[in-house]
Amino acid sequence: MTTGTPLSGTLLGGSLLGLAQAGLALALAPGVVGLIRWLKARLQNRLGAPWWQPYLDLRKLFSKEVIVSPNASWLFRAAPFVIFASTAAIAFLVPMLAVPSPLDTVGDLIVVVYLLLLGTFFLALAGLDPGSAFGGMGASREMTVAALAEPTIALAVFALALSAGSTNLGQIAARTMADPAAALGPGHVLAFGALFIVALAETGRLPVDNPSTHLELTMIHEAMVLEYSGRYLALIEWAAALKLLLFFALLGNLFVPWGLATRVTPAALALAVAVLSAKLVVLAAAVALFETRIAKLRLFRVPELLSVSFVLALLAITSSFLWR
């Protein structure tokens, strides 16, 4: 494709780039959440906390004491680490800075979907473990949403995989870069719509879950983490922010892959970081605007929204199948 140092030429170089990518994702994640909150506040004519507030919150939480219910088992203590580790593992696999992504051989789209589900599963278990009523309610709701949302993620990305001929995320992005006209095809547009709706559902944003309230009748994510405190809560919140960033990276880099570095030079990587940040800001602004415009759906109407996104993904698959 291009001259210059081929990517992931050496395993060491690839691993270093992978580490840098995951580190960048971890560092940016709270900022993205803070940015969405600040934008929402401005849109609602409030002053709002600055965008770096989540960093301060995380620092505060890490230095606080942990209180654990006497009813909780080892699972309650282990879950935050599993959730954080599984989400951080995805950060290595999603193409964020360069294609073919450095650790492409380690895992593809199917691994990413399973890692996402693993975190969700442990979060639900941790919600059930201390035996509080809210935790159980949240866990049951989260599982309802996840059962509908996870197949749609796989289906939407499969639509892209079909047209790229590979389930490898880096390959998919590289293929779209090589054939810009495909990015405007109906398969891509429909899959983007499907994945956007699912991203909102999976990361607990409006209209599925309200991230800014603790209203008992509506919460999903907050209900499950209600019993957590101190550094455990910090890990879970950080993982949730990271999950949002990873969905943004998937949306930004699989569908609009331009700006990804195709070879390792300082200039290309610097450009990739800048473009990634720009994409994150645009998506954050889109989510903030969207959340200000709409109200939360009643819980029983959430499956309807998710079946809309499932149908979009199904149509995306059909049209990319026909396109070949």
Added chain:
Amino acid sequence: MDGTFAKLAVIGSSAVLILGLVLLWRRRSNAHIAAFSAQSVALAATIALVGHFTGDGQLYTVAAILLLLKGVAIPVLLRRMERQFGAQRELEPYVNTATSLLLGGLLVLLAYVVTRPLVTLSQLPTRAGMPLAMGLIFVSLFVIISRKKALTQVIGFLVLENGIALLAVLGTYGIPLILELGVFLDALMGFLVMQIFVYQIHETFESIDVDQLKGLRK
């Protein structure tokens, strides 16, 4: 050139189909009317697009009439009807929303299977959009049989008309203008007759839920 045309035609037909699927998703009549209006605009744009790439001037006329009739005039009439009946929602359709959406997806798949011989036979660059048009026809028929409110059924019929027009323009680059004019007149007359029916149903039952037509009225 042909590649761009094919792609734009598929994007246009996808937009028309997606706006048709909104009928299965939303419950309020004004959302249905807005979707129908937007769909007619998208259809007119697709027809104008085909006219542009094939150099057929008549298609522009068809697109303009369609835009005025289905994009503006009929939605205005529909809104007036909706206002008179009050904001009645499609509360309990025969098939619930989530299932309808999944069935809608399956109907589009069925349309792909059904139109496969047609698509392989056709040489036109627009052929990839034909399954989508057929899918829209199936979906709108499904709307007509699965919804209880007379107004929703009328909109379903109008969307069916749009589906047939889309299939015609994609499959044969449009039928002659004089026939098209006849079709428009038919659609308008059909709509006006149905409007009278809906008013009569409302007069008799004080509701436009066609489920009530099943029982005898004392």
